Amino acid sequence: MCLLAGALLLGGRASAIWPFDRPSYPDPATDLPGAAAQILSQAIRIQTVNPPGDELPLAKYLAGVLRKQGIETRVVDTPSGDSKVGRAALWARVKGSGHGRPVILLSHLDVVPADPNEWAVAPFEGVVGGGYVIGRGALDAKGLTVVQLLALVQLARAPVPLDRDTILLATPDEETGGQDGAGYFVREHAALLSNAEYLLTEGGGILVGNPGTPPVWGISVVEKTPCWIRVVAHGTPGHSSAEPRDAAVPRLLDALSRIRELETEVRVVPEVASMFAALAPYAAPEDRSGLADLPSALHSDPAFRSRFLADRGQNALVRNTFSITVLQGALKTNVLPAEASAELDARLLPGERCEDFADEVRAAIEDPGVSVEPILSFNARSSPVDTPLFHAIEQVAAEIDPGAIVVPRVIAGFTDAHYFRDLGIVSYGFVPRWLPPQESRGIHGPNERISIQNLERGVRALVRILETLARPSAEPKP
Ligand SMILES: [Zn+2]
Incomplete structure (x- = not known):
């Protein structure tokens, strides 16, 4: 079969x-x-x-x-x-x-x-x-x-x-x-x-x-909205026997490690607040009051906040998230490429713009030799x-x-x-x-x-x- x-x-x-x-x-x-x-x-x-x-x-x-x-x-x-x-x-x-x-x-x-x-x-x-x-x-x-x-x-x-x-x-x-x-x-x-x-x-x-x-x-x-971003590091191309200071691949790796440290802000949109408020009466007793008023509990109750955010699904509903998914450098071991690139799959909260998120990424990287461009995004409209x-x-x-x-x-x-x-x-x-x-x-x-x-x-x-x-x-x- x-x-x-x-x-x-x-x-x-x-x-x-x-x-x-x-x-x-x-x-x-x-x-x-x-x-x-x-x-x-x-x-x-x-x-x-x-x-x-x-x-x-x-x-x-x-x-x-x-x-x-x-x-x-x-x-x-x-x-x-x-x-x-x-x-x-x-x-x-x-x-x-x-x-x-x-x-x-x-x-x-x-x-x-x-x-x-x-x-x-x-x-x-x-x-x-x-x-x-x-x-x-x-x-x-x-x-x-x-x-x-x-x-x-x-x-x-x-x-x-x-x-x-x-x-x-x-x-x-x-x-x-x-x-x-x-x-x-x-x-x-x-x-x-x-x-x-x-x-x-x-x-x-x-x-x-x-x-x-x-x-x-x-x-x-x-729905959260996709914001796909391409990150391209530029460097001096050539033979890899003597690596220059500005080689593209290490430059990309530096940029990506700075991106990974990016902590996106926790923000509760009204639809998420009302969804958790409706579910609060059925939650574990210690979480009920927090879920009933999620925006203030995430702000003022550190123990509740870390319990709530430890759940990946819940975490994704209150902040922008991103994953690094595609990587590209040279096609051969002994070649320094002029460009090395990565793609990020970011998912933004309703009301956020992909251009603004790309700006955040640029600011985190702080390297003019690395470009950051959105490649796909939609509007997030609610009904x-x-x-x-x-x-x-x-x-x-x-x-x-x-x-x-x-x-x-x-x-x-x-x-x-x-x-x-x-x-x-x-x-x-x-x-x-x-x-x-x-x-x-x-x-x-x-x-x-x-x-x-x-x-x-x-x-x-x-x-x-x-x-x-x-x-x-x-x-x-x-
Ligand atoms: Zn389907």
């Missing part, structure tokens, strides 16, 4: 034949969990590891599922640097009455690689067993695509349309930054977004399984919390998951949501699925899986949220 998956990985294009040799899936109207499991299994078998992506066969397969249900669907070609690699986004729409502006359900079709040697099952076989679908993309994000797609199918069957159009959008290229996926789509096909008001995508979910804590519905309203969509999610949480708490979140990673926030669309990272921490670790890790029960509950919860948003007068279902 593992060898086969390895061969397929290396073979690349083998994916194109897969959509057509699988047994069909059950009718979602009569067997929703069965349909969800089979469609997801098939989606995992259609390989879309990015690079190169090759998402076109998957977009076509899912378009076929939607068209069979009579849903308006398009496969939209997107840029591909290689003529043998097909790249595409999937777009579909269920019309509403037009009283409200549309809602977009956003996911992505590409996945990160998987090393079969680290997995208990072949990662691209779409294994279904023990109540789970297991494989690369089960959580990130093919499982989400299938939940959103089946929610659209449910809405299409409803006898009365919602007040708003519901638009499904599954893009390529998210895992490498989305410039050729969501970024391309918003630039070239904005008309298909129909002046949407709201968007739901990955980035948040429902955390369960922490003893003493109720289910936490975490809705991501803002407001006091909106009908947020309240619809709160209402559905109370209906179907009594005792759960609903918390706005900031995430340290980033998703394609920023492309849509830039258009003024209120965008939340929220996937209705109930995951204990050990299952969340499957995202980008080995043995990624999702329970079939989660797929089914996810579809039903998402439909309830959309109905609550777009049919405000609707009575809660029993």
Whole structure:
């Protein structure tokens, strides 16, 4: 099994034949969990590891599922640097009455690689067993695509349309930054977004399984923003038998050690403060009062501060972080290069600018022979919390998951949501699925899986949220 998956990985294009040799899936109207499991299994078998992506066969397969249900669907070609690699986004729409502006359900079709040697099952076989679908993309994000797609199918069957159009959008290229996926789509096909008001995508979910804590519905309203920086040291080139004082590589190493000493400032943005305040009552007793007022506790309580910052995930939510990731010097042992370079992956808090962070780096280095230039950055815009969509999610949480708490979140990673926030669309990272921490670790890790029960509950919860948003007068279902 593992060898086969390895061969397929290396073979690349083998994916194109897969959509057509699988047994069909059950009718979602009569067997929703069965349909969800089979469609997801098939989606995992259609390989879309990015690079190169090759998402076109998957977009076509899912378009076929939607068209069979009579849903308006398009496969939209997107840029591909290689003529043998097909790249595409999937777009579909269920019309509403037009009283409200549309809602977009956003996911992505590409996945990160998987090393079969680290997995208990072949990662691209779409294994279904023990109540789970297991494989690369089960959580990130093919499982989400299938939940959103089946929610659209449910809405299409409803006898009365919602007040708003519901638009499904599954893009390529998210895992490498989305410039050729969501970024391309918003630039070239904005008309298909129909002046949407709201968007739901990955980035948040429902955390369960922490003893003493109720289910936490975490809705991501803002993300840290990437700020990638190239540091280049210049020096006298030549033969390395006699090193000059200003050689590029040692100069770069000096610069990098000064960068490593950079202590970024601790700053609590309002969204982070309110997230920890909401979680405070369930924290360890000694941390409760600190979390309830994080900005002042981090300032005035050194013991709390060191406990809080010792957690890498928490630390990343209250300061800019950076990692040195790429290094380049000479290509040969006996050559002094004219340039040596490094790249930093910095992640900035909302409201910070990459140019300002680059200035901080320059000031730390204090060497005019070393240049510091940003190579990639986005704006970090937040979405407001006091909106009908947020309240619809709160209402559905109370209906179907009594005792759960609903918390706005900031995430340290980033998703394609920023492309849509830039258009003024209120965008939340929220996937209705109930995951204990050990299952969340499957995202980008080995043995990624999702329970079939989660797929089914996810579809039903998402439909309830959309109905609550777009049919405000609707009575809660029993
Ligand atoms: Zn993802």
